[in-house]
Amino acid sequence: MRLSHETYRRMTSDERTVRAIAGKELAEHAPSNRTDPTCTGCDGAPWPCAIAKGAMKYVDPRYN
């Protein structure tokens, strides 16, 4: 996990692509509109799911 994170950091030319993919993943794994949200892309799994959590790191640098 740490290794891939640092790899992404160095690949600045691919950063836009990574963020585009992460944004798509986040859109597909959006929280349901409830007080206790579930993932709409994982058929009722608790949100944020693993995919949503991973995508957040690349979409928003503040998560790092």
Ligand SMILES: [Zn+2]
């Ligand atoms: Zn999900």
